[in-house]
Amino acid sequence: MKKIPLFRPNINRKEFKAVENVLKSKQLSRGPCVEFFEQEFAKFVGRRFAIAVNGGTSGLDICMKALGIKKGDKVITSAYSFIASANCILYQGAKPVFCDVDSHNGLIDTNKLRQIISGKIKAFLPVDIFGQQYDLSELKKSDLPIIVDSCESFGVPPQAGALANVYGFYPNKQITTGEGGMIVTDDEQFADKLRSLRNQGFKKTKNYLTEIDIGFNFRMSDINAALGLAQLQNAKKILRKRWKLAHIYSKLLNDIPEVEFVLNMKNTNISIFNIPVICKNRHIRNCIVQEFEKHQIEYSFGFPPLTHFAYIQKATGYKPTDFPNTEIFAQNLLCLPMFTDMSTKQVRFIVKHVKQGIHNAEN
Numbered sequence: 001m002k003k004i005p006l007f008r009p010n011i012n013r014k015e016f017k018a019v020e021n022v023l024k025s026k027q028l029s030r031g032p033c034v035e036f037f038e039q040e041f042a043k044f045v046g047r048r049f050a051i052a053v054n055g056g057t058s059g060l061d062i063c064m065k066a067l068g069i070k071k072g073d074k075v076i077t078s079a080y081s082f083i084a085s086a087n088c089i090l091y092q093g094a095k096p097v098f099c100d101v102d103s104h105n106g107l108i109d110t111n112k113l114r115q116i117i118s119g120k121i122k123a124f125l126p127v128d129i130f131g132q133q134y135d136l137s138e139l140k141k142s143d144l145p146i147i148v149d150s151c152e153s154f155g156v157p158p159q160a161g162a163l164a165n166v167y168g169f170y171p172n173k174q175i176t177t178g179e180g181g182m183i184v185t186d187d188e189q190f191a192d193k194l195r196s197l198r199n200q201g202f203k204k205t206k207n208y209l210t211e212i213d214i215g216f217n218f219r220m221s222d223i224n225a226a227l228g229l230a231q232l233q234n235a236k237k238i239l240r241k242r243w244k245l246a247h248i249y250s251k252l253l254n255d256i257p258e259v260e261f262v263l264n265m266k267n268t269n270i271s272i273f274n275i276p277v278i279c280k281n282r283h284i285r286n287c288i289v290q291e292f293e294k295h296q297i298e299y300s301f302g303f304p305p306l307t308h309f310a311y312i313q314k315a316t317g318y319k320p321t322d323f324p325n326t327e328i329f330a331q332n333l334l335c336l337p338m339f340t341d342m343s344t345k346q347v348r349f350i351v352k353h354v355k356q357g358i359h360n361a362e363n
Contacts, residue, residue: 001349006298007172007274010231010238010340018230022222033222037229038182044232045165046157047184049191052220052228053198056151056168056181060088060125062218063147063164063183066193067123069094076116077125077149079306079323080106080330085127085149086306090315097121098306098318103325104278105262106130106302106333110138112325117142128153130262130302131174131273136161151181155239155271163187164194169224174238174271174340175231177224238340242272245342249275252351258284258358259334275336276302277354278329285332288357295353300335 022033034052042050053059069075071093077085079098089096100112106129124142126134127149133156139146140161148158151168154175158165164185169177185191196203201215231238250265262276279285292299305326307318320327336350 001295001346003296004298004337004346004350005339006300006335006337008339008341009171009176010234012230012234014234015227015230018226019223022226025222028223029219029221031222033225033229034220037220037225037232040229040232041182042184044235045184047165048186049184049188051183051185051191051194051198052225053181053183053218054220054224055179055218056149056166056170057084057088058198058216058218059166059168059181059183060084060147060149061091062194062197062216063166064088064092064094064123065197066190067145067147067163069122073122074120075123075125076113076121078106078108078127078129079318079326080303081127081129081149081306082151082303083306083309084151085125086312089125090312094122095316096306096312098316098323100323100325101129101329103328104260105132105264106276106329107132107134109325110135113138123147125149128156130276131156131271132263132267133159133269133271135159152273153271155235156269158184163190169228172274174242174273175228175235177220177228177231180220180224180228239271241340242338245338245344245347246272246275248344248347249336249351252348253277253354256355256358258361259354262333272338274300274338277334277336279332279334282332284358284361285334287361288334288354291353291357291360292350295349297350297353298337302330302333302335305330 038050038052069092073094074097075089076097080101086096099108102109124139124146131153136159145163148162148165150165154167167182169180197215198218201213253261258280260278307320
């Protein structure tokens with residue numbers, strides 16, 4: 001069998017045509033495509049406003065900026081996430097306050113969360129890790145703003161109570177714009193702040209030259225937006241196909257005690273980003289990886305816990321041992337391939353070599 005990639009964007013004739021049309025129009029940026037993409041995306045997820053940006057990281061960054069997060073402030077986020085979830089807080093001179101996670105799924109552990117909420121906290125940044133939506137019930141008990149890192153959970157409706165959700169469209173995501181992201185919110189004033197911040201701080205006023213605040217060039221191009229629009233039009237089909245593939249994975253792996261399937265397939269508040277499993281121990285994981293490499297199956301170990309980065313340790317004072325569940329979750333994690341045009345045959349081939357890797361470990 002040919003090499004099986006970890007991910008592969010689902011690009012068809014419609015996407016090529018959409019991008020070609022923008023190129024022919026000669027209006028490659030600040031044209032109508034971005035605004036139309038925003039309108040259609042807002043409808044799809046069920047929010048009033050959508051603000052397109054050049055990446056999920058940029059979206060998180062300007063959300064923190066729009067909240068007024070500043071030096072000395074504290075924002076609670078997950079100890080297990082992509083590094084952007086911490087960086088967007090550090091960019092403001094603020095401190096990420098990490099919360100340990102559930103060692104079985106990587107989501108914030110709500111019991112741990114209750115122990116770290118204090119009067120010094122200015123906002124929450126929960127993470128929908130691996131497409132699993134974090135339940136906001138506990139966070140909504142406070143009056144603090146909630147910005148959800150939904151970069152991996154496109155397709156799951158945003159929960160009530162979040163000020164904004166931030167999505168990412170990197171090529172490994174459910175839909176892609178190549179590079180890009182989207183912020184959604186029901187708060188018009190917050191949406192206006194975000195639009196200003198992504199465009200150098202300009203405001204839609206007659207005196208825009210004198211009323212400008214500091215901002216960034218975080219705009220999305222019309223080329224990216226055209227690709228995103230074409231993907232969005234096919235999104236329901238993409239999401240259904242990924243669910244079907246995940247169910248096949250789950251069924252085939254269910255009777256293998258040496259690996260734990262992370263995603264709870266009975267939970268509808270999950271969008272299939274990739275296929276994370278927890279191996280019984282490091283030796284078993286290493287043997288599966290050796291088998292994968294022998295048969296050209298790509299894999300990932302997920303993210304390193306945020307406290308493994310030296311600069312984050314320096315900025316926060318945290319060390320890895322402060323978050324034992326995060327360490328347990330990460331140390332034996334293995335992410336299996338997932339892409340929309342995968343075949344059932346490929347899934348079975350991958351699981352076959354998971355089993356062979358386990359057999360090799362035990363012999």
